[in-house]
Amino acid sequence: MYTINDLYDLEHTLAKDYLSQFTYPWEALAGIKDFIYKLGETLDKEEYTxxxxxxxxxxxxxxxxxxxxxxxxxxxxxxxxRQCAFVRGSALVGADCVVGNSTELKNVILFDHVQTPHYNYVGDSILGYYSHTGAGAITSNVKSDKKLIVVKNGEEAIETGLKKMGAMLGDYVEVGCNSVLNPGTVIGRHSNIYPTSCVRGVVPENSIHKNDGTVIKKR
Structure with a gap:
């Protein structure tokens, strides 16, 4: 439920060929900067400035x-x-996206139609097609103890080998206002996160994560 193929329709990003090399999306984080440098040189100069x-x-x-x-x-x-957005670098923003006022992006891939519209921090993360983060929602990308990040799903734990990893949001994910997605969070397609939630680990696709941590399947 947390491979690239599980989470994303790769037809909706210029990173299709790049992401296709990997099994898990976080494996792509280390190479985003170099990938964007190379991709930029190939863009049609009639379309891009x-x-x-x-x-x-x-x-x-x-x-x-x-x-x-x-x-x-x-x-x-x-x-x-939009106004006062801070794109620190290593950011691929797709078509029809919104990077809102005072939003900060760093080392990210935003698929087409992604919205990060108000006061968001999105770092070391990949946001799928039509995903949306409510006002004030952030991706926390470093653990407080500075240890390497592990993606946890119940008893299963996948070592990422990464010190920095934010969140992997599948297609059509909705994240409520003022939510914190802890390092190593993975949210499956079509899932919703209640406002003010503190999310960690894997949220399955077609689920609702309530702000008390309860996760239920959508009906």
């Missing part, structure tokens, strides 16, 4: 003057990067 070195913005995208775009990054067609 290199607004500064290694920062490519589609001509139909909207980037507000107060937003910061660090290298390398790609902003896809019809996407909006």
């Amino acid at each position: 290199e607004v500064k070195p290694h920062v490519w913005v589609h001509k139909s995208a909207t980037v507000f003057d107060s937003a910061y775009l660090g290298e390398p990054c790609i902003i896809g067609p019809r996407s909006e990067v």
Whole structure:
């Protein structure tokens, strides 16, 4: 339930070929920066403008003057990067996305139609097609004890070998306002997270995670 094929329809990202190399999505995190550098050089210059070195913005995208775009990054067609957004770098933002006011992105892949619209931190994470994070929702990407991150699903534990890993959100995931997704969180397709939830481990697809930690299947 937490492989790339379980979580994502790869037809909705420019990272299709890159992600296809891996079994688990977190295996792709270490190479996102180099991948974006290479991908940017192949983009159609009739469609994308290199607004500064290694920062490519589609001509139909909207980037507000107060937003910061660090290298390398790609902003896809019809996407909006709104006021005071902070794209630190190593960010692939797909088509029809929203990177909202005061939102920070770092080492991420956002599939098409992803919305991170208000005061979000998204780091070392992959957000699937049509996933959405409510206002104030964040991906925590480093454990407080600084140990390597383990993806836990009940009694099963997968060693990632990573010190930094945020959340892997499947397609059509909805994350409620002011939720914290702890390091190593994986949320299956079509699942919903209640507002103010503290989420850790694996949430199966088609589930509802309540803010008391209870997880139920959708009816």
